[in-house]
Amino acid sequence: MSEKKTTRTGKDSHYARLRRAHRDTKPPSPGDGRVVLYGLHTVREAMRNPRRRPERLLVTRNALARLDLDAETLERCPVETVEPKAIDRLAGEGAVHQGAALETWPLKPKPLAALGDTGLVLVLDQVTDPHNVGAIMRSAVAFGAGALVTTARHSPVESGVLAKAASGALEHIDHIEVRNLAESLETLKKAGYLTVGLDSEGPEILERTARGTRIALVLGAEGKGLRQKTRETVDYLARLDMPGAIRSLNVSNAAALSLYIARSHLAGGAGG
Numbered sequence: 001m002s003e004k005k006t007t008r009t010g011k012d013s014h015y016a017r018l019r020r021a022h023r024d025t026k027p028p029s030p031g032d033g034r035v036v037l038y039g040l041h042t043v044r045e046a047m048r049n050p051r052r053r054p055e056r057l058l059v060t061r062n063a064l065a066r067l068d069l070d071a072e073t074l075e076r077c078p079v080e081t082v083e084p085k086a087i088d089r090l091a092g093e094g095a096v097h098q099g100a101a102l103e104t105w106p107l108k109p110k111p112l113a114a115l116g117d118t119g120l121v122l123v124l125d126q127v128t129d130p131h132n133v134g135a136i137m138r139s140a141v142a143f144g145a146g147a148l149v150t151t152a153r154h155s156p157v158e159s160g161v162l163a164k165a166a167s168g169a170l171e172h173i174d175h176i177e178v179r180n181l182a183e184s185l186e187t188l189k190k191a192g193y194l195t196v197g198l199d200s201e202g203p204e205i206l207e208r209t210a211r212g213t214r215i216a217l218v219l220g221a222e223g224k225g226l227r228q229k230t231r232e233t234v235d236y237l238a239r240l241d242m243p244g245a246i247r248s249l250n251v252s253n254a255a256a257l258s259l260y261i262a263r264s265h266l267a268g269g270a271g272g
Contacts, residue, residue: 038095038098040100042168056103058101058102059100107158111178112184115191120145120217122148133155134162134169185233194235195236197218199239205240206262210262
């Protein structure tokens with residue numbers, strides 16, 4: 001019997017290389033709900049968060065030293081010292097992981113009933129971009145907001161991209177998830193919150209609407225902004241005072257400015 005030989009054309013070899021490259025760079029999908037967080041700030045704060053359930057930490061020797069985690073914290077999950085390529089495969093192609101990636105269970109969102117005693121709340125009306133939501137979380141923590149409220153639908157789930165943009169803030173703010181935003185805004189009103197929707201064409205300037213000891217700022221997605229029902233439900237529609245030629249900002253920048261204005265009001269004697 002003669003041995004059958006197969007020949008591979010240049011085109012076949014090209015596609016074989018593409019398949020291997022895709023297989024080697026695509027992050028694994030456990031299929032059980034775990035996520036991969038990456039980046040030094042993100043991983044450090046996640047490992048220090050007692051509410052986290054870490055499963056595995058992949059880290060380079062240099063990054064392990066820069067994480068500066070004590071022995072007790074490192075004992076929370078297996079730690080594997082690896083080369084950067086192994087982290088590339090876990091975190092995904094293009095992820096700026098800085099030599100650290102954590103496989104972990106995501107934090108479970110809380111219901112509105114779990115809202116603590118905070119004077120400042122940020123509400124997102126179907127903001128879907130994880131980069132924006134992560135950046136908003138970072139600003140919310142920086143300005144002392146006690147909770148971030150999002151809708152169960154049309155909002156990003158926890159992911160490496162979102163967590164990297166949040167730069168550790170994901171571990172320091174209560175994430176509250178609601179199904180009906182209009183009803184939730186009414187609940188916030190009953191709890192004593194002034195609800196203010198940000199709108200570039202709002203009739204009031206934000207500084208003039210800030211009052212009382214509790215404020216809930218509501219921001220919509222870029223482009224479409226707040227939904228009509230949300231606009232009808234909030235106490236005020238307000239705009240940021242911008243005298244320049246550009247009258248609107250990226251939603252994460254608008255969040256930072258509005259948080260600063262609200263925090264300045266609350267810190268100025270009205271309560272915090």
